[in-house]
Amino acid sequence: MTPHPANPHEIDARPLLEQMLLIRAYEEAIVAGSDAGAIPGTCTSVGQEAAAVGVVNALGADDVILTNHRSAGHLLARGADPGRLLAEVMGRRDGYCKGRSGSLHISVKELGVVLTSTIVGAELSMAPGVALSQAMLGWPGIVACFFGDGAACEGSFHESLNLAALWNLPILYVCENNHWQAFVHRREAMSREHVSEWASSYGIPAQTVDGNDVAAVLAAARAAAEQVRASCRPYLLETWTYRTRGHFEPDDQSYVDPAERAAWLARDPITLCRDRLLAAGALNPSQAAAIDDRVATRIHAARAFAEASPYPAADELTRDVYA
Amino acid sequence: MPALTLYDAIGAALTEEMRRDRHIIAFGEGIATKRHDLVAEFGALRVRNTPLAEGIIAGTAVGAAATGLRPVVDMLFAPFLCYAMDELVNSAGKLRYMSGGQFAFPLVTLAMTGAGWGVGAQHNHNVEAWFVHSPGLKVVMPSNPADAKGLLKAAIRDDNPVLFFIDIGLLYQPGDVPLDEEVVPLGKAAVAREGSDVTVVSYGKTVHHCRQAAEMLATEGISAEIIDLRSLKPWDAATVLASVERTGRLVVVHEANRVCGVGAEIAAVVAEEAFACLKAPIVRLGGPDAPVASSYPLEQAFVPQPEAIAAAARRLCRRQIA
Ligand SMILES: Cc1ncc(C[n+]2csc(CCOP(=O)(O)OP(=O)(O)O)c2C)c(N)n1
Ligand SMILES: [Mg+2]
Numbered sequence: 001m002t003p004h005p006a007n008p009h010e011i012d013a014r015p016l017l018e019q020m021l022l023i024r025a026y027e028e029a030i031v032a033g034s035d036a037g038a039i040p041g042t043c044t045s046v047g048q049e050a051a052a053v054g055v056v057n058a059l060g061a062d063d064v065i066l067t068n069h070r071s072a073g074h075l076l077a078r079g080a081d082p083g084r085l086l087a088e089v090m091g092r093r094d095g096y097c098k099g100r101s102g103s104l105h106i107s108v109k110e111l112g113v114v115l116t117s118t119i120v121g122a123e124l125s126m127a128p129g130v131a132l133s134q135a136m137l138g139w140p141g142i143v144a145c146f147f148g149d150g151a152a153c154e155g156s157f158h159e160s161l162n163l164a165a166l167w168n169l170p171i172l173y174v175c176e177n178n179h180w181q182a183f184v185h186r187r188e189a190m191s192r193e194h195v196s197e198w199a200s201s202y203g204i205p206a207q208t209v210d211g212n213d214v215a216a217v218l219a220a221a222r223a224a225a226e227q228v229r230a231s232c233r234p235y236l237l238e239t240w241t242y243r244t245r246g247h248f249e250p251d252d253q254s255y256v257d258p259a260e261r262a263a264w265l266a267r268d269p270i271t272l273c274r275d276r277l278l279a280a281g282a283l284n285p286s287q288a289a290a291i292d293d294r295v296a297t298r299i300h301a302a303r304a305f306a307e308a309s310p311y312p313a314a315d316e317l318t319r320d321v322y323a
Numbered sequence: 324m325p326a327l328t329l330y331d332a333i334g335a336a337l338t339e340e341m342r343r344d345r346h347i348i349a350f351g352e353g354i355a356t357k358r359h360d361l362v363a364e365f366g367a368l369r370v371r372n373t374p375l376a377e378g379i380i381a382g383t384a385v386g387a388a389a390t391g392l393r394p395v396v397d398m399l400f401a402p403f404l405c406y407a408m409d410e411l412v413n414s415a416g417k418l419r420y421m422s423g424g425q426f427a428f429p430l431v432t433l434a435m436t437g438a439g440w441g442v443g444a445q446h447n448h449n450v451e452a453w454f455v456h457s458p459g460l461k462v463v464m465p466s467n468p469a470d471a472k473g474l475l476k477a478a479i480r481d482d483n484p485v486l487f488f489i490d491i492g493l494l495y496q497p498g499d500v501p502l503d504e505e506v507v508p509l510g511k512a513a514v515a516r517e518g519s520d521v522t523v524v525s526y527g528k529t530v531h532h533c534r535q536a537a538e539m540l541a542t543e544g545i546s547a548e549i550i551d552l553r554s555l556k557p558w559d560a561a562t563v564l565a566s567v568e569r570t571g572r573l574v575v576v577h578e579a580n581r582v583c584g585v586g587a588e589i590a591a592v593v594a595e596e597a598f599a600c601l602k603a604p605i606v607r608l609g610g611p612d613a614p615v616a617s618s619y620p621l622e623q624a625f626v627p628q629p630e631a632i633a634a635a636a637r638r639l640c641r642r643q644i645a
Contacts, residue, residue, distance in 0.1 A: 064390070098423035107422040115389055115426065119413050125379055126414060129386020129394070136348070136368060137391050159379035166374070320424035321458055323482035 008215035014283060016057060016214045017273050018291050020049040023073045024270060025299045026082050030089065030103075033303075034249045039090055041249030042103040045073045047212075050269035051176050051239035053077045054217025055144065058225050062141030064130055065113045066123040069104045070176075074146055078111045082298060083305030092309035099312045100320075112141075121154030123147055124173075128160055131169035135232070142170040142228045150181030152195040161202040164234040172221075172228050173199070173236040176211065178243040183255055199236035211239030212269040241269075324499040329489065332468035332500050333433070334358055336475035337395065339504060341365050344393065347479060351380060351397030351433070381407035381432065385414045388430040388484070395479060400446040401436035401488065408453075415484040416459030427482045428459075431475070437528060437578055438622045439492030444614030447491065447622075449527075449579035454486045455556045455588070461509055462555040464488040466530040468498035470553055473507030481509060490527040490578075512559035514566070518548035521572040521636045524563055524589055526552040528626070529576045535629035536636065545640050555585050563589060564597050571602035572639040578626045581609030603639040608632060 027046055033039030045052060052073025059065070067074045075085060080096070088095025089103040096108045104118035115126050127145040134141055151157060152175055164171045175195040179186050192198060199206035205227065209220040217239055224235045242264035246253050253261070277283035327335060338361065341347045350371040355362050361370045373380050377398055384394040398404055404411070415428045436449050454462045461483050465471040471489070478485035515530055516537055523533045530551045537547040548566050552558055567573050573593055575586035586607040593605060608627040615625050 066386075096423070097421060097425070100423050101421050105418070105421050107418075107425050109422075109425040115386065115414070115418055116422075117414060117418065119409055122382070122409065122414055125382025125410055126386035126389070128379065129383040129388070129392075130390045132348075132383060132387045133390035133392050137346075139391075156378055156382065159374070159376040160382070162374060162376070163379050163383065167371075320420050322461075323419065323427035323429075 008213070008219045011215040011218055012282070013215050013273050013277055016053050016218065017270070017277065017283075018295065019053045019057075019077050020214065020270050020273065021291060021295045022082065022298065023049045023052065023076045025295045026076060026085070026302070027072055029299050029303060030086070031245070031249055039086075040102060042072070042089060043070045043248050044245045045070050047244030047264060047268065048176060048178055048241045049073055050214035050217055050273065051211035051241045054214045055146070055174050055221040055237070055239070057218055058221035059144055060141065061112070062139070063112060063144055063225070064134070064141060065144050065146065066127050066130065067113065067116050067146040068120070068123055068148065068151070069118040070148070071106055071116055075106060075108060075113060078108070078113055080108050080111060080113070082302035086302050086306035087309040090306050091311060092306055093312050094305070094309040098316065100316070121147070121151045121156035124151060124154070124160040125156040127171050128163045128167065128169050131164065131171045132167070135170065142172055142225060144172045144174055144225075146174045146176060148181065149175060149177040149179070149186045149190065149195055152198065153181070153189055158198070161199060161204055161234065161236070165202045165204050168233050170228050170232050171234040172225055173234060174221075175236065175238045176241060177238050178241050180243045180247065182247045194238055196236055196238040204234050204236050206236035206238065208238040208240050211241030212267050212272060214269060214273050324501055326497040327468045327472075327500040328495045328497050329465070329468045329471045330494050332472040333475055333489070334360065335500065336472040336479070337361060338364065340476055340479045341369065346391060347393045347395065348387070349395045349397070352399055354397045377403050377406035378410060381410035382414065384430045384432070385410050385428060388415070388428040389418070389426040393429045393479060395431040395433065398432055398434045400442070401434040401450050402445050402448045404432070404434055404450060407432075411454070411460065411484065411486070412457045416457050419459060428484045429482045431478045431485045431487050433487050433489060435489045435491050435494070437490040437492050438615065438626050441617045441619055441622055442491075443617035447615045449488070449577070449610070451486065451488050451555055452579060452584050455585055459484065461485045461557065462488070463509060463553060464490065464527045464555060465553055466490070466493065466527055466551050468496075469500045470507050470513070470551075472500050473505050474509070474553060476504070476506045477509050480506070485509070488527070492528045507553065510554045510557035510559055512553055512562040513551045514562070515549040515551040516547065518546040518570070520546045520570055520640055521574060522548050522550060522563070522566040522570045523574045523576060523632065523636060524550045524552060525576040526555065527578060529578050532627060532629045533576055533632055536632035539629065539633045540636055543637070545636060547636055558585075558589070560592055560596070563593065567593050567597050568600045571600050572636070573601070573605045574608065574632065574635050574639065575605070576608045576627050576632055578610055580612055581607055582612050584609050603642045606635045606639060608635055
């Protein structure tokens with residue numbers, strides 16, 4: 001494997017910026033479509049793009065990802081086709097799950113995104129088994145398991161960490177701490193400030209990283225993934241970020257403290273990344289505009305593809321229940 | 324044919340299958356302690372003890388099954404499955420369908436239940452109907468060691484999640500078990516006794532109660548046919564319907580609570596498909612809508628006994644639909 005810079009300042013963030021912009025544009029298209037009644041609402045990851053892009057770009061092709069209901073960032077950063085994703089959200093035949101999943105549980109096995117579940121904490125319960133397969137069948141790669149701060153309050157989080165530590169399973173646990181557990185603030189639900197604090201009681205090394213700084217996330221995730229590979233043991237990375245839109249579209253967010261949200265909006269991961277690149281001279285305004293154009297073209301094509309895709313045939317109702 | 328207990332028949336099935344396929348692993352709360360012969364032959368990586376955490380045992384089995392292994396997990400007693408319901412029902416049962424067929428879950432969950440040990444309702448609760456009601460899962464419950472071995476082999480080879488219920492009362496009863504590698508296909512019932520006047524459908528230990536009832540009925544000139552379902556999902560409707568078409572009478576018997584039990588489904592399907600053949604109403608015998616008591620007489624009273632089964636069959640044979 002080619003050595004990667006572990007220093008955030010040496011990372012070329014331009015491709016990361018483009019991925020973040022693609023995720024943002026994809027989810028904004030869904031929000032607009034859902035407001036217009038044309039696309040079902042989803043759990044967006046607006047504001048959390050750096051956390052997804054930074055970690056996914058630290059993984060190799062052999063690594064396997066488990067994720068949850070808020071998965072657009074993981075899927076797009078992994079290379080999923082926005083057209084097939086949108087088709088899935090819209091319940092169409094060309095969706096990655098033939099239109100049976102909708103937005104909440106999209107798996108793309110060919111990209112190594114497996115067993116996506118919207119049962120909060122289910123990804124944590126299944127991750128040890130996936131890692132056990134890798135370890136026992138001698139496959140290369142590690143398991144990256146994305147979950148929220150809410151999932152960390154489920155028993156499956158604690159059972160999963162205990163077993164992974166006990167059985168030496170190569171799992172990179174990635175907690176996206178976005179401060180919200182649907183309509184409950186993490187402060188009302190967690191006995192500790194950080195999920196990473198819980199990991200140490202299982203003997204699992206852990207770190208909390210600024211989840212809105214894509215280069216910092218990538219550097220931390222690379223180091224964490226290397227540690228999992230080298231030690232064949234779990235590691236927990238907590239990305240400290242914020243869900244700037246509602247839990248699910250539409251959501252008026254009347255329960256959100258405006259000052260807290262404003263503070264996080266001022267640290268928008270995309271603006272942070274772009275401003276830093278512009279200031280460093282690594283990106284000029286016309287290059288930035290070209291990225292925006294490419295992203296807009298892809299999302300436009302994705303929407304056209306999804307809308308042209310037919311609904312599943314009626315006989316799909318009972319197919320694939322049993323193997 | 325050597326005589327084996329059901330417990331040893333399960334061990335024999337595990338041994339034969341684990342020899343055949345290196346992807347098969349077994350884990351659970353004490354399986355490596357209790358079945359040290361498996362550890363000795365297959366090693367501590369393939370046969371593992373686990374923490375007392377049914378959720379993660381089941382979840383780990385689901386994750387492993389989807390990615391290349393074929394786990395068999397021992398959950399001890401059926402009521403403990405409540406801690407594993409999410410993993411079995413929402414993950415193993417649904418993620419194949421919901422992903423558009425991207426995954427399969429070849430995994431077997433072993434769980435004991437039933438009267439016999441006086442362990443009370445938190446160890447003895449026949450919950451098999453819960454899983455029959457959940458899509459994507461298969462369910463079996465053998466009545467003898469030979470079927471236990473053959474069904475477990477079939478369950479391990481099947482690419483779907485299979486709930487394998489073990490009747491506690493039968494666990495240490497010996498029975499003849501074929502030496503060869505006989506597999507009992509899932510979804511195939513056995514005619515445990517042939518008869519012509521009334522069909523009695525059952526599974527698990529109440530199959531033996533049905534046999535005793537049939538002996539009593541035979542002395543009265545009533546010929547009862549006993550069908551041992553063995554598989555509860557898929558269940559062998561063809562065998563049951565063919566029998567009822569000959570006898571015109573049906574008694575369904577199980578230890579599980581009668582309300583919404585497996586017997587309700589069987590009775591409904593027979594009523595829908597073979598109504599014209601029925602000479603009398605269908606009768607269901609099952610446990611009451613109550614938790615099982617530990618006290619021996621109450622525990623026994625929960626289970627349909629031979630006298631009650633014989634009485635039900637007798638009533639049907641005396642009665643005709645006008
Ligand atoms: C077992 C379960 N309980 C509740 C829900 C409803 N629900 C869906 S997402 C969610 C919030 C999860 O919070 P977190 O794990 O922090 O993830 P986030 O949504 O913030 O990304 C809830 C309560 C669910 N899907 N599953
Ligand atoms: Mg959250």
